[in-house]
Amino acid sequence: MMTDRIAERLKELKDGSYKSRRTDRFVDVTELVAGRSDMMKNALTFQATLENEFPYVLEGDRIGFMRFQKKSATWKDENGNWVFQPTPGNNTPDYPTMLNNGMDVLRDTVAQKLAACREEQREYYEAALLTLDAALAFADRARESAKAAGAMELYDSLCRVPHGKAESLQDACVFMKFMIFTLRLNNNSHLTLGRFDKYMRPFYQMDLAKGKTREELLELIEEFFLSLNFDTDLYAGVQVGDNGQSLVLGGCDVNGNDSFDDFSRLCMEASLELNLIDPKINLRVNKNTSDELLEFATHMTKQGMGFPQYSNDDIVIPGLIGLGYPPEDAADYVVAACWEFIIPGKGMEIPNIAEMNYPKVIERVTARDLTGCDTFEELMDKVREEIRRECDWLMTCSRIQPVTPSPYLSVFVQGCIESGKDVSEGGAIYNNFGLHGAGIATAADALAAIREVIYQNKEIDKETLLDALAKDFEGYNELRNRLLSCPKMGNNEDCVDLIACDLMETYSSYLNGKPNKLGGIFRAGTGSAHMYIYCAEEVGATADGRKAKEPYGSSFSPSLHCRLEGPLSCIQSFTKFDLTKIINGGPLTMEIHDTTFRNEDGIKKVAQLVKAFLMLGGHQLQLNSVNRDRLLDAQAHPENYKNLIVRVWGWSGYFTELDKPFQEHIIRRTEYMI
Secondary structure (H helix, E strand, C coil): CCCHHHHHHHHHHHHCHHHHHCECCCCECHHHHCCCCHHHHHHHHHHHHHHCCCCCCCCCCCCCCCCCECCCCEEECCCCCEECCCECCCCCCCHHHHHHHCHHHHHHHHHHHHHCCCHHHHHHHHHHHHHHHHHHHHHHHHHHHHHHCCCHHHHHHHCCCCCCCCCCHHHHHHHHHHHHHHHHHCCECCCCCEEHHHHHHHHHHHHHHCCCCHHHHHHHHHHHHHHCCCCHHHCCCCCCCCCCCEEEEECECCCCCECCCHHHHHHHHHHHHHCCCCCEEEEEECCCCCHHHHHHHHHHHHCCCCCCEEEEHHHHHHHHHHCCCCHHHHCCCEECCCCCEECCCCECCEEEEEEEEHHHHHHHHHHHHHHHCCCHHHHHHHHHHHHHHHHHHHHHHHHCCCCCCCHHHHCCCCCHHHHCCCHHHCCCCECCEEEEEECHHHHHHHHHHHHHHHHHCCCCCHHHHHHHHHCCCCCCHHHHHHHHCCCCCCCCCHHHHHHHHHHHHHHHHHHCCCECCCCCEEEECCCCCCHHHHCHHHCCCCCCCCCCCCCCCCCCCCCCCCCCCCHHHHHHHCCCCCHHHCCCCCCEEEEEEHHHHCCHHHHHHHHHHHHHHHHCCCCEEEEEEECHHHHHHHHHCHHHCCCCEEECCCCEEEHHHCCHHHHHHHHHCCEECC
């Protein structure tokens, strides 16, 4: 039962009245940063942002840290344009070290390094020290504001953190919110909360030992989760909700022991009761995960939240070890903003630096080489060559992309202070780049259709197909219908699924382990993010019957026009490849009709579907409870569906706030009945 305190906080969030305190004014630092390096520009801008930020506190607030300024400080370039400098994101700071030591210890370490550093390290340490001092000064002002507002629980915590270590779950929540707040003001986007239950559990247990009740601590976690939803309209993202505020629960250690416990469950209970889009829950599971936990997690899916997203330790951990991560770090993995696998507190990995657009590769090969290939295997050889060329091109492009310095983020990433290098300079322990893989089903379907109608059955000649594709099937309706009837990935048919495996093998075996510009490596993945729309807009008609610019399936999923036999067949198709080889991340996404969840029998069936996915070797799975009729009504009458949550790609958002193309894509996805 939701407490009155949480109900009141939820009301404050939903009515949006807190936003009236914000200011639109710009903090202009043009003169301050003139002639300075990018490193010092970032540090000075952060300092000015915090100096001009007003630390207001809502009545009775225990967590604090809400935005006053809508934008961080900025400056004008030589053309008189305002510059809003984006800084690195999509990673997980080293929260545990901060919670267990405090930021004064960190500041002293940086000061000692500065006093003894080499000249080439000096600017980094100076910038890092400047940002830490700015953050701690703001924390002091926030403490006094909490006292003036009569928020004494918040004030008491701020007397200890962030200067010192957390001594209770309340302290830990305040410390966490402070770090999130300041990093966001530094324009670090898509920062995740990492293995939340792992590093917060000791404070939970500490409070229980002091006599706090489970109900009291549940209320506190709910208040913390609620606080993450304030101000998210100001966070960077493709759409509101695409902000990276995800966390991980459970997971095996290096010895295979599962860490899911009562505190992990409490976090899921808090999310269930609040029914908000943040934080997004990611659940680490394995073949031994209990049916009881999978059924409990399915109740979250039933609620329509679009999570938990499942990650399979049996596949992910070996996959990361195969990429060179030590077993203890691989076992500690988390997901980045959407789904990409990263190591918390140790990496400045850019897991979505580019994407392999499979159908674009097939389009080029078909147009250029089809007429010259006498056999389907000759055509596949051309496809493999083109995939390797595309990998080379994508790696070349990523090497010239600048990475903006971020000294404040760097102090929370292991390796940077030790090396005297910013995250933009390769200072982190891990500096790997990940590439997505968009449209795998469309590509495999197109090749399977070419093999069937041209090489096997010889139903049409190559020139006719090329002409139909060039004309977007105008005047070729009969041919298009024939192509649509060809085998499609998602129905457990080897004739198409093994083509997809071939494409993924070519891609991953060529890309994985290649060096990047920061001393790390490249990693291949199965995700697409929003590129299931944007990559598709670059591609004309394809031989599976898809028309020009028509979207692909989301990430590692069947094509939108695929007629599917059922959910198990779909899972079987998408688990035939050894997914340890393509482990940058990217889930199989499946929509389950909401009528499935109406009774406990339906809940058990969905939980067993998850179990089957794990047993068959799937790496990531996200399930959505949907109802097409309801979504169509929400499009027509958005005022009646303000709280309707849907899974978009690697995040959940409010359906009525999405742009029309994303709404349409969700409506078109297959609804499975179980």
